[in-house]
Amino acid sequence: xxxxxxxxxxxxxxxxxxxxxxxxxxxxxxxxxxxxxxxxxxxxxxxxxxxxxxxxxxxxxxxxxxxxxxxxxxxxxxxxxxxxxxxxxxxxxxxxxxxxxxxxxxxxxxxxxxxxxxxxxxxxxxxxxxxxxxxxxxxxxxxxxxxxxxxxxxxxxxxxxxxxxxxxxxxxxxxxxxxxxxxxxxxxxxxxxxxxxxxxxxxxxxxxxxxxxxxxxxxxxxxxxxxxxxxxxxxxxxxxxxxxxxxxxxxxxxxxxxxxxxxxxxxxxxxxxxxxxxxxxxxxxxxxxxxxxxxxxxxxxxxxxxxxxxxxxxxxxxxxxxxxxxxxxxxxxxxxxxxxxxxxxxxxxxxxxxxxxxxxxxxxxxxxxxxxxxxxxxxxxxxxxxxxxxxxxxxxxxxxxxxxxxxxxxxxxxxxxxxxxxxxxxxxxxxxxxxxxxxxxxxxxxxxxxxxxxxxxxxxxxxxxxxxxxxxxxxxxxxxxxxxxxxxxxxxxxxxxxxxxxxxxxxxxxxxxxxxxx
Numbered sequence: 001x002x003x004x005x006x007x008x009x010x011x012x013x014x015x016x017x018x019x020x021x022x023x024x025x026x027x028x029x030x031x032x033x034x035x036x037x038x039x040x041x042x043x044x045x046x047x048x049x050x051x052x053x054x055x056x057x058x059x060x061x062x063x064x065x066x067x068x069x070x071x072x073x074x075x076x077x078x079x080x081x082x083x084x085x086x087x088x089x090x091x092x093x094x095x096x097x098x099x100x101x102x103x104x105x106x107x108x109x110x111x112x113x114x115x116x117x118x119x120x121x122x123x124x125x126x127x128x129x130x131x132x133x134x135x136x137x138x139x140x141x142x143x144x145x146x147x148x149x150x151x152x153x154x155x156x157x158x159x160x161x162x163x164x165x166x167x168x169x170x171x172x173x174x175x176x177x178x179x180x181x182x183x184x185x186x187x188x189x190x191x192x193x194x195x196x197x198x199x200x201x202x203x204x205x206x207x208x209x210x211x212x213x214x215x216x217x218x219x220x221x222x223x224x225x226x227x228x229x230x231x232x233x234x235x236x237x238x239x240x241x242x243x244x245x246x247x248x249x250x251x252x253x254x255x256x257x258x259x260x261x262x263x264x265x266x267x268x269x270x271x272x273x274x275x276x277x278x279x280x281x282x283x284x285x286x287x288x289x290x291x292x293x294x295x296x297x298x299x300x301x302x303x304x305x306x307x308x309x310x311x312x313x314x315x316x317x318x319x320x321x322x323x324x325x326x327x328x329x330x331x332x333x334x335x336x337x338x339x340x341x342x343x344x345x346x347x348x349x350x351x352x353x354x355x356x357x358x359x360x361x362x363x364x365x366x367x368x369x370x371x372x373x374x375x376x377x378x379x380x381x382x383x384x385x386x387x388x389x390x391x392x393x394x395x396x397x398x399x400x401x402x403x404x405x406x407x408x409x410x411x412x413x414x415x416x417x418x419x420x421x422x423x424x425x426x427x428x429x430x431x432x433x434x435x436x437x438x439x440x441x442x443x444x445x446x447x448x449x450x451x452x453x454x455x456x457x458x459x460x461x462x463x464x465x466x467x468x469x470x471x472x473x474x475x476x477x478x479x480x481x482x483x484x485x486x487x488x489x490x491x492x493x494x495x496x497x498x499x500x501x502x503x504x505x506x507x508x509x510x511x512x513x514x515x516x517x518x
Contacts, residue, residue: 019057021091022050025081027064027100046094059090079381082111085120097126177244178224178235179282187244187279194282196222200239201283204291209298210236210485230461232504234468234486240295243274246288247281250274298481310481311335311357311491318494320347327351337493352496352513358479360499360511365476365483368469368509376466383459400446407435407442461505 024046050058062081084090093115095101101124102108112131115122121132176182179197181190196217203213210233217224217231224231243250251273315324315335322339336351368375414431417423468486476483492500494510501509 019053019055021059021089022056023059023081023084023090023093024049024061025063025078025093025095025101026061027075027078049094056092060084082114085115085118090120092120093122095122095124098124098129177242178239179245180279189280189282197239197245197282200236201245201287201291204236204240204294205287210234210482232464232468232486233482234464237482237486240291243288244279245281245283246285247279248274248276249278310479310484311354314488315357315491315493317347317349318492318500319349322347324493326354349493349496352493356513357491357499360513361484361488361501362476362479364501364509364511365469365472365480365487369472369474369476372466372469376462376469380459380462380466383462397446400442404439404442407439411435458505462507465503465505465507 026046046058046061050056060081062077064075064077081090081093085093098108101122102111112122116131121130123130174182174185176187179190179193180187182188200213200217203216208216213236214231214233222231224235239245309326311324312326313323316322317324317337317339320337320339322337324335325338325341327334327336327341333354334351335354335357337347337349339347340349340351411432414423414428414435418425418428465487468483472483473480487501487503489502489504492502494500497513499511499513501511503509
């Protein structure tokens with residue numbers, strides 16, 4: 001009897017969950033059209049790279065565009081990738097080369113060690129290095145060092161070229177201050193903004209301070225930028241001391257340090273180059289010089305100036321809520337709660353020396369400066385993540401961002417076609433102009449969605465504070481009234497030994513008074 005055989009076909013089982021979860025990271029180091037095209041090519045390459053693999057599957061592509069490779073904390077996508085690694089979402093990372101991953105050897109090894117501890121390997125395609133093999137760490141050190149040296153060499157060459165142009169006066173502008181627009185490397189007056197600049201100089205010469213000028217501008221809803229960012233004293237001070245408004249240019253006010261790269265203020269370490277008449281002026285030279293003299297005078301409030309006190313209308317009593325008033329006794333300045341001054345039984349907080357507030361503010365600033373990256377970087381990251389989550393389910397918000405990304409990609413393709421000679425200049429300009437107009441319209445629609453949000457305004461204000469502190473002096477040795485006006489909204493006196501500084505944007509920091517309160 002012949003056996004009856006039935007063939008049971010195999011069942012195709014989806015083994016997606018068993019596959020190694022792979023992430024790809026790509027980055028370009030400049031904003032040039034060719035590099036942007038390279039960025040798009042990398043993005044598409046990794047999206048298709050593992051589509052047919054039986055053992056690996058692509059979970060995400062992380063791509064930073066036009067951001068330096070020497071500072072990992074400046075690369076948002078890189079940081080997002082590390083977060084996903086820590087959350088157990090990734091098993092392996094593929095990157096084109098070590099220089100795309102990091103050009104700072106120390107940071108590179110630090111991240112690779114952390115990833116290895118998490119059980120995550122990194123494959124560098126160009127160097128054919130896989131960190132799954134522990135002996136490769138030595139190779140990574142060598143290659144990372146070469147990448148760092150290459151980055152330093154390129155940066156030095158770029159710096160030398162820029163400084164040469166500064167010396168002979170041929171350097172072009174790469175950004176425009178408020179009051180000007182940038183066209184082909186030249187500054188052209190923006191008439192609307194120029195009138196605001198003139199009014200700021202006029203108000204200051206009439207006796208108004210930075211905070212008062214901000215109040216006038218904000219109350220009258222005078223726009224600082226397209227985001228409707230509020231005016232801050234630091235912005236006013238920047239305008240009043242900027243030589244650009246008399247048609248001159250001072251080059252190399254700041255410079256980048258060597259590895260790790262960091263932008264710092266030039267306090268005499270390098271040459272500065274002052275060039276007259278580089279563009280059209282907005283303010284008369286004589287008015288600008290008067291303002292500079294007045295600013296110097298106001299740095300010494302007790303000399304020939306009346307009622308010019310940085311602490312005026314800033315100090316409030318934490319017990320009764322009254323505003324503090326200034327008193328001058330035996331050649332010393334004090335601040336006292338008005339309620340206590342008129343009736344000591346109603347409030348027990350006694351007068352406090354003015355210097356106590358100055359000392360406390362100086363100490364607070366130095367702490368914020370020393371712990372800048374610990375305080376502001378994670379704070380801004382968390383606020384941005386909360387904002388993104390809020391709009392994660394907003395279809396209009398998502399569609400606008402998606403269309404904007406597609407339009408920018410289209411611009412990159414057009415640029416490539418023009419470079420290769422497949423698209424003439426006039427057609428290129430016509431199409432790019434249309435795309436830019438559409439992007440601007442989408443940006444306006446996006447701003448309408450987020451304009452009324454408290455989170456958006458808070459983020460902008462904290463960014464302003466972070467920028468002020470980041471660019472401020474490394475160590476404040478004496479009270480700085482401009483910095484104080486820029487940062488502090490008010491001071492709450494909890495008691496004679498503890499002050500609460502309420503900063504612009506809602507941040508609050510307590511500081512003890514170490515001055516003698518007698």
